[in-house]
Amino acid sequence: MTSLLTLYLNYNSITSLPAGLFDDLTSLQALYLDSNQISALPDGIFDSLKQLTVLSLQYNQLTSVSARTFKSLSSLIQIYINNNKFSCIDGLAFENSLKLNLVSLNGNPMNCVPAVQYGECASCTYLDLSRQGIKNLDANVFKGFNVERLDLTGNELAAVPYSALSSMEYVQTLVLDKNRITRLSYDGMSFPSWIYTLTLDGNGMVEIDPRVFSSMTSLQYLSLYNNSLPSLPDGLFAGTKQLLTFRASSNRIASLQKGLFDTASSLQIVELMDNKIASFGEGCFDKLYNVLMMSLQHNSISMVPPALFKNMTNLKYL
Template sequence: MRLLLLIALLLPLTAAVGGKNYQRVDVMEIARNYDIMVADQDYDDDSDDDDNDSDDNNVHHYDDSCPPGCHCTPRVVQCSDQGLIGVPGKLPSDSLMIDLQNNDITEIKEDDFKGLEKLYGLFLINNRISKIHPRAFKNMNNLRLLYLSYNALTQIPADLPPNLVELRFHENRINRIQRDAFKGLRKLHVLELGANPLANSGMELGAFNGLSTLYVGMSENKLTAVPKDLPSSITELNLEYNKIFKIEVEDLIRYKNLQRLSLSFNQIRFVENGSLAKIPNIREIHLDNNALKKVPAGLSSLRYLQVIFLHANKISSVGINDFCPLRFGEKKNLYNGISLFANPVKYWDVHPGTFRCVGGRRGVQLGNFRK
């Protein structure tokens, strides 16, 4: 979990390259936390105990084995921004991190990563990859991070490394996920599928079999409803910028562990009574920039809910019991964020007791409604 939080903090500002935006990963910054990788990988670094190898010798060794045009330091190979049309040959066999971001690679062949059995992170962001050989990741059992965002893939590659922790396919051309597409990925924590032309009908029943993922990102897809077959283990689900128009009880019944749900920028007009009660552990809900006409029912029963964003909807009135339970002490966590601005609700008509379970004066944002 420490590693996942670290990587999230290391994603820098979006850069524009080749007419499209992509998030460059600072591979060297991740590599500086090598002690975390060694602990997770149970990798025994024999060179630390070898008195005959100096730092100068190590640098010289990597200069000799480094592919032309690339920059290499011990166990980190950086070949980004080189205009490569294929994966360089003769990559150092003890590499832990390989950076191939922002090139023109179109295909991953069977032997491109042959012999790299210690590889921990592989970054292929912003290439033109449309084809990956089914055996391209054979014997890469130590691979934890695989970033394939901003490419031209139309389906999930076969036989993905079994110990992946983070897998990213943001902005490809994936419109179908076949049954058992992620089979065997029992350690996966992060699955990013955003910005693909993926509709509900494109996900076969059992597509997510075997996953115990914590985060699933499916923003900017073509979803018209909340997917009902995602891993039941998820604690965070991002469905922003889709075309979902209602939330029904059956949509959330599978996701009892959910703590953060983001449905911003959809077309939601209706939340069925009892729907939110199916996610009792929820801490944060984003329903802003939709078409709701009233505060969703059931918020007051969510004992751990701390943040609810409802701004930029069509809510015209707020009831005294919409957010807080009737009995004092029933709510375990006080709200620290309720947003209602950019709605046609008149804040002077809202009863002061409506926000009795909010901690602090700045916990509520009402504002004036202006067309």
């Protein structure tokens, strides 16, 4: 079977992998072992798979991997080891996987991310650390990474890990949904300027200091959906000159004050549905020249001020 390129062994009841099982599959490029009951990986089990680019081990019972487990996978591009029982990954696990650009680790019971843990995975562009119970991130945990998308959904972060993010010069998409970030406070640190997409949905957020966004000159997409914000602060958009999409639906926003959107003239999509909006400050939308879509349904609006949308000459959906 030296010519085999793809092998599907997923959705079975495999509990172990005998040594030498894959020794003849020297051309294999994709191996799917997900959704089994594998609890351990013998050292050297993948040694013959020099051409392997995709390895799926998600939804098994794995608790650990050694430094040798993936050592021979020099062509590996994507690895899925999410939804297992890992509490830690050996710091040298991906040492030789220099082409690796996607590591999926979500759904494992890891409650911290030591800096050395992924230190050899500098080529990763997508890192999924969602639903791992992470409470904090060390300052240098991502130092040297080329990650472009970082997913931290469903962890236990109570504050934005600004110090850890400051060394991630390539990250463009940051997902912090469903954590415990109830306040965005400013203590001299803010989100990095190079982020394009930021989502903070479902955190129960009640307060924002707009200075945390003051350096986000590249931001194009900001989502604050499904929080508990009673209002949007003045100066929220002061530093986000390139913002195209703003989502703040399903909050408790009661009014939109005058001047709120004066520095947000680049916006094209504004979502404010499912709030408690009952009033609009004079001319609050006057600078939204480029808006194509605005959603205001399911609010408490009883009267629309005359000329509220007068400058939205490109508006297509309301």
